Structure formats: C-alpha cells, structure tokens
Amino acid sequence: MFKATFLATAVTLSALQAPTTAAAEALTILAGDLPPMFNGDGSGREAEVISSVMERCGHTVTFEIQPFTRHWKSYAQGKGDAVATVPLGMPLPGHATEAYIQYQNGVSSLAENGAAYSDLSALSGQSVIAFMGASDIIPGLKDAVPAFKSYKEIADQIGQSRMIFGQRVDAVIGDGMIFAEYNRQLRDQAGELMFDPNQDVTFQAIFAPSDYGMYFRSEALTADFNRCHAEAVADGSLAAINRAWADRYRDTLGDQYLGH
Known part of the structure; x- marks a missing residue:
C-alpha cells in the first residue's frame, strides 16, 4: 500500500514539474512591413528566425504583414495569435518572450x-x-x-x-x-x-544592438518559443540564418552587422 501511494505521488509530482508545452498549432503572427526583416510576402530574416524556432516546436506559422507599429495595435485589439518585433518592456496583452532577435x-x-x-x-x-x-x-x-x-x-x-x-x-x-x-x-x-x-x-555600427521579443496570447506557446529558441541558439541554427542574411548585403554592411 505504501509503495503504491509513493509511486502515485511520484508520478503526480513528476507531471507537475514537467515543462508546459503546447499542442501543435497553426499560428497567425502579426508582423510589421519592414524589409528585409519582414517582406510583404511573409519572407525575410526575422520571419525565417521565427518560423525556424516554431517549426522546431512542431508549430506552423503564417505572417500577417501590416504597416510597422500598426501590427502592435492590431494585436492589442485582439487580432492574431502572436505579434513580432516588440521592444522589450512594451506592455501588450498576453505573455512576453525573451529577446529572440537583434537589430543593429x-x-x-x-x-x-x-x-x-x-x-x-x-x-x-x-x-x-x-x-x-x-x-x-x-x-x-x-x-x-x-x-x-x-x-x-x-x-x-x-x-x-x-x-x-x-x-x-x-x-x-x-x-x-x-x-x-x-x-x-x-x-x-x-x-x-x-x-x-x-x-x-x-x-x-556605433550603437549597441537593439533587442526585440514577441508576445503570445498563450503562456504555453511562449514557453515553447523560449525553449526552442534557446535550442536553436545552442546548435548554431540561428547564427547561420543571420549570417546568410548579412551575406546578402555584405557590400554595404562589411563585418559591422552584429558581428556577422
């Protein structure tokens, strides 16, 4: 009896301590029209970073492109599952991620x-x-x-x-x-x-890089994003994306863009 009770308690504690993950979802993310970070067709450096991170977590994303800054207002009014390129500390509904991208x-x-x-x-x-x-x-x-x-x-x-x-x-x-x-x-x-x-x-590049995060309406999706972003940083996937985009503009950027 004691052994069974102990095992049941251990299983319960293990479940409580396990990280929260979201079931696979198809997400709409609001983003600002800011080439080449986000192009009008939903491609771009930042779009590729977000897509790569979310696909690692099993989610698919579609970007709804709006004029920059309007996308924050649209999200605040209830549109979309998440919003990109948010200055850290900016108050919006939902749950903020850690910084996932830098501008230079x-x-x-x-x-x-x-x-x-x-x-x-x-x-x-x-x-x-x-x-x-x-x-x-x-x-x-x-x-x-x-x-x-x-x-x-x-x-x-x-x-x-x-x-x-x-x-x-x-x-x-x-x-x-x-x-x-x-x-x-x-x-x-x-x-x-x-x-x-x-x-x-x-x-x-005479200024310090600027950090940006995202907001998700779901706390579980926010946790997913942070976890998978950390994994993509650790294995070099995101560095490769950023380097490839910097290479496209090497004649202007030299080696000044975030060290790439």
Whole structure:
C-alpha cells in the first residue's frame, strides 16, 4: 500500500514539474512591413528566425504583414495569435518572450566621403536623417541633435536612401540591413531616378544592438518559443540564418552587422 501511494505521488509530482508545452498549432503572427526583416510576402530574416524556432516546436506559422507599429495595435485589439518585433518592456496583452532577435543601428554614408563615425559626436555639423522615433529609442541621440547641422526623422525609410544618394544629407541613422535593402530596391529602378543609386555606401555600427521579443496570447506557446529558441541558439541554427542574411548585403554592411 505504501509503495503504491509513493509511486502515485511520484508520478503526480513528476507531471507537475514537467515543462508546459503546447499542442501543435497553426499560428497567425502579426508582423510589421519592414524589409528585409519582414517582406510583404511573409519572407525575410526575422520571419525565417521565427518560423525556424516554431517549426522546431512542431508549430506552423503564417505572417500577417501590416504597416510597422500598426501590427502592435492590431494585436492589442485582439487580432492574431502572436505579434513580432516588440521592444522589450512594451506592455501588450498576453505573455512576453525573451529577446529572440537583434537589430543593429548605426550610421550609413557615401563611401566617397571617407567619414569615420566612432560615436555621435562625429556627426557634429553634419546633416542627418533617421527613422521615425529614433531620438526616443537610441541612447544619447536626442542630446546630440543640437550639434548637428540639421536633423529629421521620416517614416518612409526608402526616402533615407533617396536622400543619401541624392547627396541631400551627410548621414543616415538606422538599421544597416534595412538601409541596405532599400538601396537594393532603388538600384532596381536605376533608369528612372535622378541620382545614381549605385554609389558605394558604408555602414558603421556605433550603437549597441537593439533587442526585440514577441508576445503570445498563450503562456504555453511562449514557453515553447523560449525553449526552442534557446535550442536553436545552442546548435548554431540561428547564427547561420543571420549570417546568410548579412551575406546578402555584405557590400554595404562589411563585418559591422552584429558581428556577422
């Protein structure tokens, strides 16, 4: 009798201590339209990272692409099973994952200028453009702006590439891979432009990488994602994905993008 009771108790304790996992699901994940992290067709560097992690856990994913930042609002309003590219600490419904991806902000400029940017002070006296909200996100940027010749933030990031190639600004602050992708898109339109999009550009990663997480409505799916992400980091799968994407833009990024 004692032995049977002991075994039953042991089984119960084992079940309670076992990690919670979710049954295989087909998930809809809201994501921002931010090439090449997420392209309009649901492909991209970040899309590949998330898909790889969730498939490792036995889940399938479909990405619903929306304008960046709107995807957070749509998720908060009840759409989707999860939402991607969420700044750590941002309050949203559901359960936050650990950081799963990094973006690398830095300074991009025309190579012919030969500028070396080691920190924000090197931009003193220069005309600078950045992505919308950059001065609230990048540490020290807001304090450095008064020393710039000019400073503007724009939501249309392909416009940043237009301005650098048109030599209307000296430098662009933003993620190097996103900048490089929009440069590629402009090169496809070369015959239609009033400037040369084939000018060489350089990227210098003077800022610390930015971490992003996800939110899932299900706590079990959040646990699954964290577990499978850790496994993919440990076996090198995610490093291989990130390196392959950096290789596509090597002419702009050099070795400056997250060490890849």
